[in-house]
Amino acid sequence: xxxxxxxxxxxxxxxxxxxxxxxxxxxxxxxxxFNVGYPIGDPPRLRGSLMAIFSPDFLHMNSESIxxxxxxxxxxxxxxxxxIDDDPEAIIEECKCDGQKFMALLSALSVSVGPEAIQNLYxxxxxxxxxxxxxxxxxxxxxxxxCRNRANPHSLLFEFSLDASYALAEDHIHKLFxxxxxxxxxxxxxxxxxxxxxxxSFNPKYGIEHAVSx
Amino acid sequence: xxLAISREFYIVGAFEGPHIHYFPTHLQPIIAxxxxxxxxxxxxxxxxxxxxxxxxxxxxxxxxxxLFPVRSFLLFDTPIPLNTRSQLVxxxxxxxxxxxxxxxxILWLTRSVLARFRDSxxxxxxxxxxxxxxx
Numbered sequence: 001x002x003x004x005x006x007x008x009x010x011x012x013x014x015x016x017x018x019x020x021x022x023x024x025x026x027x028x029x030x031x032x033x034f035n036v037g038y039p040i041g042d043p044p045r046l047r048g049s050l051m052a053i054f055s056p057d058f059l060h061m062n063s064e065s066i067x068x069x070x071x072x073x074x075x076x077x078x079x080x081x082x083x084i085d086d087d088p089e090a091i092i093e094e095c096k097c098d099g100q101k102f103m104a105l106l107s108a109l110s111v112s113v114g115p116e117a118i119q120n121l122y123x124x125x126x127x128x129x130x131x132x133x134x135x136x137x138x139x140x141x142x143x144x145x146x147c148r149n150r151a152n153p154h155s156l157l158f159e160f161s162l163d164a165s166y167a168l169a170e171d172h173i174h175k176l177f178x179x180x181x182x183x184x185x186x187x188x189x190x191x192x193x194x195x196x197x198x199x200x201s202f203n204p205k206y207g208i209e210h211a212v213s214x
Numbered sequence: 215x216x217l218a219i220s221r222e223f224y225i226v227g228a229f230e231g232p233h234i235h236y237f238p239t240h241l242q243p244i245i246a247x248x249x250x251x252x253x254x255x256x257x258x259x260x261x262x263x264x265x266x267x268x269x270x271x272x273x274x275x276x277x278x279x280x281l282f283p284v285r286s287f288l289l290f291d292t293p294i295p296l297n298t299r300s301q302l303v304x305x306x307x308x309x310x311x312x313x314x315x316x317x318x319x320i321l322w323l324t325r326s327v328l329a330r331f332r333d334s335x336x337x338x339x340x341x342x343x344x345x346x347x348x349x
Contacts, residue, residue: 010231010286043259043269047229047242079283080274180346181239181339203346205240205301207260 006039006048017168020190036158037122051177058172065166069102070095073154124153179204222248224293243302251275
C-alpha cells in the first residue's frame with residue numbers, strides 16, 4: 001500500500017534521505033511517522049512545505065523497522081481530536097500494534113478488500129469492508145471509537161512509525177511535492193537527476209491540496 | 215464547509231520549522247481562534263481565488279506555545295488578526311509579511327530585493343513569489 005508524509009524543512013533527517021544522502025551529517029537517530037494512503041485533506045489538518053508519496057515497496061522493505069502501527073491517529077487521541085470517555089492512554093495502547101501485526105492487517109486488507117474500498121482507505125474514509133477486517137485485529141473499544149468517529153479522518157489515519165534504521169531509496173519515492181520557490185536541483189540533486197518527473201512543484205500560497213488536485 | 219465569520223481568528227505562526235532557507239517564499243499560516251480558555255487551532259481550506267476559510271477546530275483550546283505536541287513549527291510572539299485574504303510571506307528567518315494587499319506584498323518584496331541585490335537566487339525566488347502572490 002502507498003503511504004505518505006507532509007513535512008517541513010525542519011525534518012532534516014528525512015530531507016537528507018529524500019535527497020538520497022543517507023551518509024549526510026544531517027542524518028540523526030530519529031523516529032519518523034508516516035501514514036498509509038494520502039495525507040488528510042479537504043481540509044488538511046496538518047500543513048507543511050513539502051509532501052512525499054511513497055510507493056508500496058517503501059513499507060514492505062522497511063517492515064522490520066516499524067516501531068508500531070495504529071489504525072487511529074494516536075497523537076490525535078492524546079491531543080484531544082476525539083471525544084473519549086475512557087483513559088486516552090489506555091485506548092492508545094489498545095490501538096497500537098507491532099510491525100508484524102500491522103503488516104498482517106495490511107495484507108488482509110489487500111486480499112479481502114476491493115479497490116474502491118482501498119481508495120477510500122487512502123482518503124481515510126471508512127467502508128464496511130475495511131471495518132470487517134479491522135474487527136478481526138482490534139478490540140471492540142478500538143472498533144467502537146472508529147465507528148463513533150466515522151466523519152473524523154484521524155480515526156482511520158493508519159499511522160506507523162519507523163525507527164532510524166529505515167531505508168529510503170529513489171524507487172520508494174512515488175512523488176515529491178515541493179514549493180516552486182525551492183529549487184529541487186539544489187535540495188534534491190540526485191533525485192532530480194535520476195527521476196525529475198517525480199518532483200512536482202506547486203504555488204506555496206495555495207498549499208499542498210491544490211498541488212495534488214492539479 | 216461553513217466559514218466561521220463571527221469567531222476571532224488569528225495567524226499565530228507558520229507551518230515551517232526554523233530550518234527554512236529558501237527566502238522569499240509563501241508559507242502556510244497556522245490559524246487559531248482566541249477563546250477565553252486560550253487558542254484553539256483550526257484547519258482551513260484555501261480557495262481559488264485566494265481565500266482562507268477556517269473549517270474545523272482541531273483539538274482543545276490551549277496556551278499558544280502548547281498548540282502542537284512538539285514545538286516544530288514557527289510561532290509568532292504576537293498573533294495577527296486574520297483577514298481571509300491574508301498572505302504570509304517569509305523574507306528571512308525572522309522577517310515576515312502578513313498582508314491581504316497584493317500591492318503591499320509586491321512593494322515589500324521589491325524593497326527586500328533591493329536590500330539583497332547581489333543575491334541572484336533571492337532575486338529569482340522573489341520574482342516567483344511576486345507571481346505566486348498575484349496568481
